[in-house]
Amino acid sequence: MQATKVTLAPPVAAIPQGCTNLKLRQLMRRVAQHYEMAMVPSGLKATQYSLLSHVLKLGPLRLGDLAQAMWMQPSTLTRNLRPLLDAGWVVMEQGSDARSRVVRITAEGRAKREEAQRCWKTAQLSLNQLLGVERVLALHALVDESLDLLAPVSGKAEDDE
Numbered sequence: 001m002q003a004t005k006v007t008l009a010p011p012v013a014a015i016p017q018g019c020t021n022l023k024l025r026q027l028m029r030r031v032a033q034h035y036e037m038a039m040v041p042s043g044l045k046a047t048q049y050s051l052l053s054h055v056l057k058l059g060p061l062r063l064g065d066l067a068q069a070m071w072m073q074p075s076t077l078t079r080n081l082r083p084l085l086d087a088g089w090v091v092m093e094q095g096s097d098a099r100s101r102v103v104r105i106t107a108e109g110r111a112k113r114e115e116a117q118r119c120w121k122t123a124q125l126s127l128n129q130l131l132g133v134e135r136v137l138a139l140h141a142l143v144d145e146s147l148d149l150l151a152p153v154s155g156k157a158e159d160d161e
Helices: 020-042 046-058 063-069 074-087 105-131 133-149
Strands: 091-096 102-103
Touching: 020 046, 020 105, 046 063, 046 074, 046 091, 046 102, 046 105, 063 074, 063 091, 074 091, 074 105, 102 105, 105 133
Parallel strands: none
Antiparallel strands: 091 102
């Protein structure tokens, strides 16, 4: 007599409970609050620091290229650039043709970014301490791997909330 193999359902604990989207958003909000609090002395929001850093590293560059590099919608990028333009930390200049515009960081923007970098470093080091370096490394690896597996739905840059 041949034995029949019975496949049992995995234990309930092995099945993800709750909404992954909600859990990730909760984590993102908590991490964002951590960085925002640390950035207060610089007068920059974390998104503004990120923008300055990208323009410093990649610029001068076209708005579309910056939006793509940051995985942002162009409208979101324009909205987030406005305070940096108003403060004189970045400028918009004529691009290679009459219709294109490029963004460039100014000397004041470099100084502001350097000041804010100290705040960002404080936030990063304290997050590493709170979560533990091993957990942060594992989180980075998991996020990178997940991003590789999840292509953007529309094929366009994702919106930064």
